[in-house]
């Protein structure tokens with residue numbers, strides 16, 4: 001019986017399953033700037049494409065201990081973007097259903113900070129990772145009941161989330177602060193969503209150096225209140241800048257938008273990654289996420 005080296009098999013599997021997207025993907029995603037997030041939400045699609053099964057192969061520890069054997073391009077974990085409920089959409093019910101689906105498919109829900117602490121995880125567990133983000137949480141005003149309810153669902157599920165905090169104002173709400181401190185200790189990630197929820201893409205055209213101020217001011221306020229300095233920026237309105245110098249200057253590692261960013265170049269100083277918003281039901285959204293983030 002002929003023996004094929006394990007690494008060759010793994011590299012071959014990797015090619016087959018698309019462990020790495022080409023450099024073109026990243027180049028497009030970083031420059032893709034769209035005027036409104038609403039225009040980019042995928043329209044509901046027919047359900048003719050089956051949900052991809054979770055990959056069953058396992059990468060061996062020997063591969064993970066040899067970084068040169070891995071492609072620098074990594075697939076972004078399947079990422080959902082949540083906001084509070086509104087008159088037309090029940091975020092709590094949606095998230096409850098999505099959590100059940102993630103559980104059924106044995107997904108590992110992580111945070112961006114966790115990838116920074118363990119960069120190989122996006123290779124080793126590719127196709128089985130998910131990230132849940134909740135945007136527009138004010139440091140100064142009480143959390144919306146639906147946001148509190150989503151947090152409870154995730155706590156019960158044992159899943160951490162990434163919380164996008166808007167810091168505008170000078171009087172942090174003590175209840176919000178203690179909640180964020182508690183969640184941070186449980187491994188949740190506190191991300192900056194800027195100080196005034198400013199569209200950084202527009203700001204770049206008029207006053208690019210304010211991008212740094214808008215982010216660092218928010219990091220200062222979060223650090224003072226919660227005790228942790230964010231390394232993740234959730235872009236207001238999903239608007240990316242062309243030149244990320246000011247963002248990197250603020251010490252941001254993860255730049256989270258909406259469009260593109262289905263993969264990222266792990267050799268860079270900062271990473272642009274995208275997210276999927278809810279599209280109708282949790283089942284349909286999960287299908288879209290699988291097509292997008294599990295190429």
Ligand SMILES: [Zn+2]
Pocket residue numbers: 135136193197236237
């Ligand atoms: Zn927002």
